[in-house]
Amino acid sequence: MNKIDFWVMLLSDMLSIAVGIYIGRKLLSRLFAQREKDAEVRSAEIIKNAELTAENIKKDRILEAREKYLKLKAEFEEDTNRKKNILITNENKLKQREQQLQQQADQSKRKEAELDQQKAKLDQQQEAIGKRREEAERMRQQQVEALEKIANLTADQARDQLIDALKAEADSRASSYVKSIVEEAKLTATKEAKKVVIETIQRTATEHAIENCVSVFNIESDDIKGKVIGREGRNIRALEAATGVEIIVDDTPEAIIISGFDPVRREIARLSLHRLVQDGRIHPARIEEIVAKTRKNIEDEIVEIGERTVIDLGIHGLHPELIKMIGRMRFRSSYGQNLLQHSREVAKLCATMAAELGLNAKLAKRAGLLHDIGKVWPEEAELPHAVLGMELAKKYKEHPEVCNAIGAHHDEIEMTTLISPIVQVCDAVSGSRPGARREMMESYIRRLKELEELAMNFQGVTKCYAIQAGRELRVMVDAENVSDEKANTLSFDISQKIEKEMQYPGQIKITVIREMRSVAYAK
Structure with missing residues (x-):
C-alpha cells in the first residue's frame, strides 16, 4: 500500500465518522424532542386528572360537610326540644307539687285546730280521771288494811303464798299431763305405727361428715x-x-x-x-x-x-x-365409714322399709344407693352435696321421686314423696348404729362433757354421768329438793334442751335417779 492509498482510506474513515456523528446527533435531537413532547402531553393529562380529582374531592367534602351540618342541626334541634319538654314537665310537676303543699298546709291548719280542741277536752277528762283515781286508791287502801287485819298477813306475804301454791299446782298438773300423754302414746303406738314413722323421720338429726x-x-x-x-x-x-x-x-x-x-x-x-x-x-x-x-x-x-x-x-x-x-x-369415707358400703346399706334399708309401708321398693333402693352421689362429683361445686346429687340425677334422667329423695335427705329442699323421709331415716340409721362411724377423740370427749354440763345446770341435780358412749345420760338428783313428779318433769326438760342445743347421732336416753335414804343409829 502506497502513501496515497493510506491517506485516502484515512480520509474516508474520518468522513464516515463525521457523517455518523452528525446522523446520531440528529436522531438524538429528534428523540429528545419526541420525549419532551410526550412528557408535555402526559403532564397535561396528569394536571387535567388532578384537577378533576380535586374537583370531585371538593364536591365530596362539600357534601359531607353539608350532611354533617344538617345532622348536627337535627341533633341540636332534637336535644333542644327534649330539654324544652323536660322543662315543661318539671314546671308542671312543680305546679302540682305547690298545689299539693298548699292543700297539705290547709289540712294541717284544720288538724291543728281540731287537735287544740281535743287537747282541751283531754285535759278536762284527765283532771276528772285523776280525781277518780285518787278516790279509788283511797278506797283500795282502806280495803287492803281491812283484809290485812282480818288475815293477819301483809299484801306481799299473801301474794308470795298464792304464787307458790299456783306454781306447785302447775308443776303437778304439767307432770301428770306429760305422763298421761306418754302412756297414751305407748298404748296407741301399734295402731299409729306408719304415721309415727313418717312424722318422726322428718325430725331425725342428720350428721356432719369429717373427711x-x-x-x-x-x-x-x-x-x-x-x-x-x-x-x-x-x-x-x-x-x-x-x-x-x-x-x-x-x-x-x-x-x-x-x-x-x-x-x-x-x-x-x-x-x-x-x-x-x-x-x-x-x-x-x-x-x-x-x-x-x-x-x-x-x-x-x-x-x-x-x-x-x-x-x-x-x-x-x-x-x-x-x-x-x-x-x-x-x-371415699365419712367418719371412717366407707361411702360405698354406707350407700349399699342405706339402699337395702330403704327397700325393706318401703316394702313394709307398701311403697315402691325398687325406687326406694335406687334413691338409697344414689343419695350421697353428690359427694363424689370430681369438680368443685358450691352447692350442698344433697342438692348437687339431685341435679346430677335430673341430668341423667332419674325418676322425679328419686331426685326429690336425694335432694331432701338433709332437708335442703321440701319433701314431696314418702320415699324422701325413708331415705333420710335410713341414712341416719346407717350412720348412727354402733361401730358405723368414728369421731375424733377430742370432739367425742367434748360432746360428752357438754352433755354432762348441760344437765348440771338444772336445779336439784347433784351428779351427772354420760354412759354407753354418750347414748345414755344418768342424772342424780337431791331427794329432798326434787319430788317424784318433778323428776319426771326434769327428765323431759333435759331431753328438750339437748334437742335444741346439741347435735348428736341417733337418740340419747335420759334417766333421772331419785334415791331417798333414811339412816338411824341404835345405841
Whole structure:
C-alpha cells in the first residue's frame, strides 16, 4: 500500500465518522424532542386528572360537610326540644307539687285546730280521771288494811303464798299431763305405727361428715425417702405434678404422708409410689409413665366396682356416668365409714322399709344407693352435696321421686314423696348404729362433757354421768329438793334442751335417779 492509498482510506474513515456523528446527533435531537413532547402531553393529562380529582374531592367534602351540618342541626334541634319538654314537665310537676303543699298546709291548719280542741277536752277528762283515781286508791287502801287485819298477813306475804301454791299446782298438773300423754302414746303406738314413722323421720338429726384427707404410705427404711425426693427435689415435684396431691416427707419414721382432698388422687399416688419403690427406678420420666398406667387401672377398677354394685343390688338402667360415680364411692369415707358400703346399706334399708309401708321398693333402693352421689362429683361445686346429687340425677334422667329423695335427705329442699323421709331415716340409721362411724377423740370427749354440763345446770341435780358412749345420760338428783313428779318433769326438760342445743347421732336416753335414804343409829 502506497502513501496515497493510506491517506485516502484515512480520509474516508474520518468522513464516515463525521457523517455518523452528525446522523446520531440528529436522531438524538429528534428523540429528545419526541420525549419532551410526550412528557408535555402526559403532564397535561396528569394536571387535567388532578384537577378533576380535586374537583370531585371538593364536591365530596362539600357534601359531607353539608350532611354533617344538617345532622348536627337535627341533633341540636332534637336535644333542644327534649330539654324544652323536660322543662315543661318539671314546671308542671312543680305546679302540682305547690298545689299539693298548699292543700297539705290547709289540712294541717284544720288538724291543728281540731287537735287544740281535743287537747282541751283531754285535759278536762284527765283532771276528772285523776280525781277518780285518787278516790279509788283511797278506797283500795282502806280495803287492803281491812283484809290485812282480818288475815293477819301483809299484801306481799299473801301474794308470795298464792304464787307458790299456783306454781306447785302447775308443776303437778304439767307432770301428770306429760305422763298421761306418754302412756297414751305407748298404748296407741301399734295402731299409729306408719304415721309415727313418717312424722318422726322428718325430725331425725342428720350428721356432719369429717373427711379424711390424708393417706400414709409405709416404707421399709428411711433411705427410700431420699430416692423419692430425688436430686434437688425433682422426683417429688414430678410426682406431685402428675398426681395432683401433696407428698410430705418429714421425720415420721418409715412413712410418707400423701395429702389431698380427692381420695382417688391419693389412691393413685399411693399405688404409684408402691410400684416405683418396688421397681427401684425413680426419675421424672418413669414417674409420669407409672402414674399414667396407675390412673388407667384405677379408672377401669372404678367402672368395674360400680357395675358390680348395681348388679348385686338388682338396680338396672343407670346412666354410665352414675355407675362410674358409684365406683368412686369406694375410695371415699365419712367418719371412717366407707361411702360405698354406707350407700349399699342405706339402699337395702330403704327397700325393706318401703316394702313394709307398701311403697315402691325398687325406687326406694335406687334413691338409697344414689343419695350421697353428690359427694363424689370430681369438680368443685358450691352447692350442698344433697342438692348437687339431685341435679346430677335430673341430668341423667332419674325418676322425679328419686331426685326429690336425694335432694331432701338433709332437708335442703321440701319433701314431696314418702320415699324422701325413708331415705333420710335410713341414712341416719346407717350412720348412727354402733361401730358405723368414728369421731375424733377430742370432739367425742367434748360432746360428752357438754352433755354432762348441760344437765348440771338444772336445779336439784347433784351428779351427772354420760354412759354407753354418750347414748345414755344418768342424772342424780337431791331427794329432798326434787319430788317424784318433778323428776319426771326434769327428765323431759333435759331431753328438750339437748334437742335444741346439741347435735348428736341417733337418740340419747335420759334417766333421772331419785334415791331417798333414811339412816338411824341404835345405841
